[in-house]
Amino acid sequence: MPLNLQKNLPAIELLKKEHIFVMDALRASSQDIRPLRVVVLNLMPLKITTETDLVRLLSNTPLQVEMDLMKIKGHTPKNTPIEHMREFYKDFDAMKDSYYDGMIVTGAPVEQMPFEEVTYWEEITEIFDWARTHVTSTLYICWAAQAGLYHFYNIPKYDLPSKMFGVFRHTLREPFVPIFRGFDDEFYVPHSRHTEVRREDILKVPELALLSESEESGVYMAMARGGREFFITGHSEYSPYTLNDEYIRDLNKGLPISVPKNYYRNDDRRKQSGADALRPAHFICDGNPHAADPCRVLRAVFCMRLFRDGCRRGAAAGSMPERGDHLRLCGAVFV
Numbered sequence: 001m002p003l004n005l006q007k008n009l010p011a012i013e014l015l016k017k018e019h020i021f022v023m024d025a026l027r028a029s030s031q032d033i034r035p036l037r038v039v040v041l042n043l044m045p046l047k048i049t050t051e052t053d054l055v056r057l058l059s060n061t062p063l064q065v066e067m068d069l070m071k072i073k074g075h076t077p078k079n080t081p082i083e084h085m086r087e088f089y090k091d092f093d094a095m096k097d098s099y100y101d102g103m104i105v106t107g108a109p110v111e112q113m114p115f116e117e118v119t120y121w122e123e124i125t126e127i128f129d130w131a132r133t134h135v136t137s138t139l140y141i142c143w144a145a146q147a148g149l150y151h152f153y154n155i156p157k158y159d160l161p162s163k164m165f166g167v168f169r170h171t172l173r174e175p176f177v178p179i180f181r182g183f184d185d186e187f188y189v190p191h192s193r194h195t196e197v198r199r200e201d202i203l204k205v206p207e208l209a210l211l212s213e214s215e216e217s218g219v220y221m222a223m224a225r226g227g228r229e230f231f232i233t234g235h236s237e238y239s240p241y242t243l244n245d246e247y248i249r250d251l252n253k254g255l256p257i258s259v260p261k262n263y264y265r266n267d268d269r270r271k272q273s274g275a276d277a278l279r280p281a282h283f284i285c286d287g288n289p290h291a292a293d294p295c296r297v298l299r300a301v302f303c304m305r306l307f308r309d310g311c312r313r314g315a316a317a318g319s320m321p322e323r324g325d326h327l328r329l330c331g332a333v334f335v
Helices: 010-016 047-058 082-088 121-134 143-153 199-203 242-252 308-314
Strands: 003-005 022-024 036-041 065-071 089-091 100-105 135-141 158-172 186-196 208-214 218-224 229-232
Touching: 010 047, 036 047, 047 065, 047 082, 082 089, 100 121, 121 135, 121 143, 135 143, 143 218, 143 229, 158 242, 186 218, 186 242, 199 208, 199 218
Parallel strands: 003 022, 003 065, 036 065, 036 100, 065 089, 100 135, 135 229
Antiparallel strands: 158 186, 158 208, 208 218, 218 229
8 A cells, every 4th residue: 555645755756766656645635544644753864865764664564654754843954955844844843732653753863962961852752752642652763762761761871882883683582572473583683873772771671571682783672561662773774775875974074983794795895886795695685776675674664553453443533543553553563
């Protein structure tokens, strides 16, 4: 089924080239179907790139999905045209009376700052609290995961001696949780961060369940409130070339950065170029970079199991879904 997006969003034309079916709000309004409503709080610097990555993954569903974009009022992005922000994004104040089936809160380039020193900390924690009463299931990614764990459960973050950068093998601690339905026992996820949360801190909190981790990159996913909140430290939404782009960006800025682990073929970008430089085991299927995401990575950012098996009956537009429906929404799912 298609994604219902605001007309003229740049992601629409990009995804049409990948044969992903999207429609604007006018056409969607003619369909007799209650769409899955998802709001994205996009804190990433390159907002259009992040929008496209998320829309690409949200398209992996049999349901119609309606996506709204939220922005922080107290922050002006430097890398996205102001015209784009005005046309496609709304402040929290304009959205706080709405209800959503799912919410995605992205990472942000502030992870090395203490939480309370982030200029929009007060506003974002208000949004976190709002999500608990207005959103069925919320997915926190990277810095947002750390921020949510700190805000709700007082879980600290720790500086790493060097950036966790690359594609890492993960294992399941709770393979029968619905979010991992169809997963292999091992799967790979990109990470790109300077800080971490630690398993021992999470295990001390009875309200939290540690679902997945990696020997090398540490905690990957924790769950709270029976599937209403997921905290993901990696970047399952990244497209195949995102780590490459970040690596080149940091090199050009003269920042200390190592080659992303397990990403380039033979871990050496200098000897290869283009698609052939990427490890086929993780990123390339038959030479087509658009045919694969990181090997067996989470394919969709929000589970489209909400409203399956007749669960749509109680979720009238503008109201919270019935109790128990969050077990079918449950975060990111497909490989």
